[in-house]
Amino acid sequence: MLIYEISRKGRRAFAQAPAAAPSSDSLPRRFRRQRPPQLPEVSELETVRHYTRLSQKNFGIDTNFYPLGSCTMKYNPRGANRAAMLPQFLERHPLAPEETGQGVMACIHELQGELAELTGMRAVSLSVMAGAQGEFAGVAMIRAYHDARGDTGREEILVPDAAHGTNPATATMCGYKVREIPTGADGDVDMEAFKAAVGPQTAGIMLTNPSTVGVFERRIEEIAATVHEAGGLLYYDGANLNAILGKARPGDMGFDVIHLNLHKTFSTPHGGGGPGAGAVGVNERLLPYLPVPRVAEEAGRYRWLTEADCPETIGRLCTFNGNTGILLRAYAYLRMLGREGATRVAEYSTLNANYLMTRLREAGFTVAYPQRRASHEFIVSLKGEAKELGANVMDFAKRLLDLGYHAPTTYFPTLVPEALLIEPTETESKRELDGFVEAMVRIREEAREDIDSLKGAPYRLPVRRLDDVKAARELNLRWEA
């Protein structure tokens, strides 16, 4: 239901109305509208009820456990929101002169430095709006590096088969061919296939570490040496940084360029709750190509670096200066954590994942890589349940929603059949984790007793099971009354 559908002519909501009618006298006549805008006309109570009901349909981290693998759906602390919403930040115009923006620029400068330090990179640019754009910026910098050296014969980017789909998409967008590297039985990159694939045609490799199968890539130093020896560069997908925050640094592993999802690791609102921020970091050799604008400090004054300062930059990826409100939240979050707190993020997110993995395994579920310690996430394969009980990943996922748990990531990575990728994050208590195990066991019982009933889930949500096949085949994005 849209608010326009309850609109009745002449109704007013006084709490939302301005105290005095604003005047448009100062606007030139040609910019003034000829007719009043078509706004919904609703009473105050109708407005309150409408938006309260909508908010009750939200299924989010503020209401429920949200173990969506690879997405790091951790609690977004209210303190970070409060700091970022100080009126001096909120009311600042992005085109206001630098002299009046020294405060916000100091925060952004400090955040650039802290992220560079945490990841072992030389410099960081925060003007990237989301993770996928961060990937694009990263690979565009790899291309700029090779091009600047006249090394134009490199046309391949290596991507493990377990990678996020955005990795091969990014390489393709940057004009590279994608060469897929298989994953070995232990979850690490298949070294034999990897070494056979590296050569003078290799522009670089895109790796996530810990990987998307939830384990730490143990031979990363050997991989880095091999790629560098062939003249290629290493790109670090920061999706899983949460597991190693303050413990290990991509720069020390040999990565040349990284992207970070501030909306994952640094706890800014995520998943419908706010825009993202996909910071990128580089080592010395990619420094000239970093996107602008960035903040520089000279003798205690802050100023924006632009194309004039960085002539070889790959350019701008957004208007203005990035998602400043999000950057400020990440900044406040990091300042609240401090160095020790950042380390605890890695410790507790890994502890929670390993506890949950062990409990689920003891409860009879199949873990994809039981011989490995989990990073901050792990995979359960429901292949056995699908075969013996006819209950597949989608059935479990839908029923979990009924029981008050957001479903883990389903059917990804695709190399594990009937995969549930589960990431509890560090902000959940043991009680929540135990509740999730009980829910999984209960769903398996329900599958044994009455599979048809399970196939009908969810029962307690605003909508029942959606026809996603029809939605994909007959895409319709236009709302009609």
Added chain:
Amino acid sequence: MSQVPEDLKYTRNHEWARAEADGTVTVGITDHAQETLGDLVFVEPPEEGTELRAEEACAVVESVKAASDVYSPIGGEVIQGNEALGDSPELVNSDPYGEGWILQIRPADPSELDNLLDAAAYQELVADEG
């Protein structure tokens, strides 16, 4: 148990190839492959005239779960892609070895077909995965 017709050749990537009487080869994905992918929502066959090497990615199949490449079982020139799949990708689910074929190739070297798996060997591969 998924269907594995006796008269076809198979790849480890779950494509099938059928040698036609006129010397051309028809290619699609197996019953096991369509079952694993689930309901297809999009198929992108190659354009006519495309030159393919064996094991080169030649088409994309997308289901609600995942998008996957289809690899050409043999090298040759694409005579045609199955245009009916544009409107009806579900044909790959309902009839993977018939109306759900994906492309037709004029093979550069028909003996490449001998490198592929026969029905018994493919059956075994699927059983191992299951």
